[in-house]
Amino acid sequence: MWERARLNLFTALTALALAGLPAVGAASLRAVSDDTLARSSAAAVQGRVVASSAHWDDAAGTIYTYVTIDVVKSWGLAGQPARVVVKQLGGIVGDTAFVVGGQAQFTVGEDVLVFLDVRPRDNTLSVAGLEQGKWVLTGSADAATSATREVRGHDQATVVARDYTSATALDALAALAGSRVSAVGAVLQAPVPDAARAGLDGRAGAAYTLLSSTPARWHEADTSTPVYVDTQSGGHPQYSGGGLTQLANAVAIWSAPGSLRLQNGVARGPRCFTNAENDHRLSVTYGDPCNEISDASSTLAIGGAYYSGGDQRTVNGVTYWKIVKGMIVTDNPTTKWSGFTTGCYEDVLVHELGHAIGFGHAAARPAIMYPSISSTCYGRAVSSGLAADELAGMAALYPGAGAPPPPPPPPASAPGTPTGLLSSVVGSTVTIRWNAASSGGAATGYQLIAGTAPGASNIGAIPVTGTTLVVPGVPNGIYYARVVATNGSGASAPTADVAITVGPAPPGAPRSLTAVSPSPGVVSISWLAPSSGAAPTSYVLVAGHTPGASTYQIPVAGTGLAGGGVPAGIYYVRIVALNGATPGPASAEVVLTVR
Numbered sequence: 001m002w003e004r005a006r007l008n009l010f011t012a013l014t015a016l017a018l019a020g021l022p023a024v025g026a027a028s029l030r031a032v033s034d035d036t037l038a039r040s041s042a043a044a045v046q047g048r049v050v051a052s053s054a055h056w057d058d059a060a061g062t063i064y065t066y067v068t069i070d071v072v073k074s075w076g077l078a079g080q081p082a083r084v085v086v087k088q089l090g091g092i093v094g095d096t097a098f099v100v101g102g103q104a105q106f107t108v109g110e111d112v113l114v115f116l117d118v119r120p121r122d123n124t125l126s127v128a129g130l131e132q133g134k135w136v137l138t139g140s141a142d143a144a145t146s147a148t149r150e151v152r153g154h155d156q157a158t159v160v161a162r163d164y165t166s167a168t169a170l171d172a173l174a175a176l177a178g179s180r181v182s183a184v185g186a187v188l189q190a191p192v193p194d195a196a197r198a199g200l201d202g203r204a205g206a207a208y209t210l211l212s213s214t215p216a217r218w219h220e221a222d223t224s225t226p227v228y229v230d231t232q233s234g235g236h237p238q239y240s241g242g243g244l245t246q247l248a249n250a251v252a253i254w255s256a257p258g259s260l261r262l263q264n265g266v267a268r269g270p271r272c273f274t275n276a277e278n279d280h281r282l283s284v285t286y287g288d289p290c291n292e293i294s295d296a297s298s299t300l301a302i303g304g305a306y307y308s309g310g311d312q313r314t315v316n317g318v319t320y321w322k323i324v325k326g327m328i329v330t331d332n333p334t335t336k337w338s339g340f341t342t343g344c345y346e347d348v349l350v351h352e353l354g355h356a357i358g359f360g361h362a363a364a365r366p367a368i369m370y371p372s373i374s375s376t377c378y379g380r381a382v383s384s385g386l387a388a389d390e391l392a393g394m395a396a397l398y399p400g401a402g403a404p405p406p407p408p409p410p411p412a413s414a415p416g417t418p419t420g421l422l423s424s425v426v427g428s429t430v431t432i433r434w435n436a437a438s439s440g441g442a443a444t445g446y447q448l449i450a451g452t453a454p455g456a457s458n459i460g461a462i463p464v465t466g467t468t469l470v471v472p473g474v475p476n477g478i479y480y481a482r483v484v485a486t487n488g489s490g491a492s493a494p495t496a497d498v499a500i501t502v503g504p505a506p507p508g509a510p511r512s513l514t515a516v517s518p519s520p521g522v523v524s525i526s527w528l529a530p531s532s533g534a535a536p537t538s539y540v541l542v543a544g545h546t547p548g549a550s551t552y553q554i555p556v557a558g559t560g561l562a563g564g565g566v567p568a569g570i571y572y573v574r575i576v577a578l579n580g581a582t583p584g585p586a587s588a589e590v591v592l593t594v595r
């Protein structure tokens with residue numbers, strides 16, 4: 001189960017850098033109100049940041065930043081400590097960085113009010129709610145005159161700030177800390193490891209590494225269920241065909257050795273790093289449309305995954321959470337990609353897919369999960385593929401047979417217009433069917449658009465997944481319908497309209513009406529059946545003494561009548577055809593003079 005509001009969900013993202021640059025990760029939490037955050041924290045301290053340094057924590061295999069604060073006031077902590085050391089996930093050690101998106105950042109000399117959680121794993125303190133739990137005091141540390149909280153999510157345009165202009169108000173807020181959660185037993189000064197450890201990775205001796213200290217994998221592999229890799233429509237603009245050949249190759253590379261079955265999915269819009277959908281798919285987005293990656297950095301792309309602790313499975317002795325969404329975003333500057341061969345680009349995709357299926361960075365080449373790209377790619381048209389490190393990793397995370405059938409290429413363009421649109425009516429049930437277009441991208445769905453006049457859409461659009469639509473209970477009438485095909489790249493042009501008649505249909509207008517009076521009181525009138533509409537079952541002769549008048553209405557079975565005894569006068573005559581009780585339009589009117 002994945003629930004957006006639960007804090008057991010997080011993101012781990014790492015980036016492939018151009019040359020020996022840090023890995024990047026990101027995590028996010030929901031924004032909450034000040035009061036909610038204060039009440040849900042275990043403690044609060046106000047004071048000055050006097051030291052900050054990052055170190056590997058060997059027990060967790062990851063990097064933390066240790067922030068030392070000289071305390072002026074505290075709430076919820078035993079003994080009013082004079083100093084605390086807050087242990088923050090993420091940081092930079094040597095040539096490795098673990099950057100947690102939305103994490104509170106500290107500067108030595110800053111005066112702060114921080115709300116604190118107690119880390120269950122080792123009882124050390126950390127800032128509650130990432131950066132949401134940190135206020136910067138603009139007055140002096142012991143007499144706050146104002147404080148500002150700044151919260152930035154992945155969407156950099158979203159900034160939430162509140163100002164507290166009185167120390168009393170700020171203290172009242174801080175006093176809410178510890179009201180629900182106790183800090184009893186907390187380690188007030190997190191022990192700072194002695195020395196930074198060497199190497200690119202926190203797991204010495206491991207040939208491959210996992211995406212984070214909480215391992216995760218696609219459990220779909222256990223049932224041979226495919227995991228679809230969707231691509232942003234159009235693909236990478238700097239590679240022929242959007243680089244979809246390279247993506248398909250990368251997908252096949254990871255699908256070959258184990259039980260994980262990645263398959264090319266559909267083309268659709270950009271996804272970036274949103275966790276707004278729980279679709280159990282992997283998405284590839286091009287050109288950093290969400291502006292996550294600095295153009296000035298050497299980061300080519302970011303890959304990672306959201307995962308959930310709601311479905312934990314132990315495989316080969318390691319307990320893994322379930323990956324619920326994977327994502328890859330490539331950066332936009334053309335200069336980053338210029339000169340890259342398809343082999344280099346394919347290497348990037350293989351590397352980022354590796355992150356999105358649960359792998360972290362490897363410590364040495366030739367592993368494709370090494371954090372910087374190998375210059376050997378310039379001499380290759382395709383990826384170097386998986387090295388021994390990744391093959392060992394696949395055997396550990398995804399044991400079992402691999403080599404799924406080659407997946408179909410994703411649609412790169414909108415579908416063509418459907419063909420063969422037909423309708424049939426039985427009683428009040430209308431059946432409409434059509435054929436998929438033979439041109440354009442594959443359709444993932446259709447829309448039937450209907451109206452009460454040719455080209456009209458006043459009845460609406462009905463989404464259809466197949467190529468047949470059955471609509472029961474349609475009221476009598478004449479309808480006009482057309483079909484468009486859709487996929488992630490867009491919609492086709494509509495088909496021509498099909499006219500659909502439900503219930504008795506009217507005949508057309510009778511033709512070639514003639515009316516003569518060969519002798520006094522005698523008339524002879526004849527006409528031809530309509531050339532359009534339903535077949536008539538009878539007619540009505542309509543006549544009067546002025547144009548358009550309907551003084552006389554005489555039912556007629558056939559297409560003419562003749563007789564005598566007609567009073568003298570001038571008659572304006574027209575004929576209406578009937579289908580049962582349904583009349584059609586009248587014929588043209590003629591004038592008959594009877595003497």
Ligand SMILES: [Zn+2]
Pocket residue numbers: 014015016017023351355361369370371
């Ligand atoms: Zn990477």
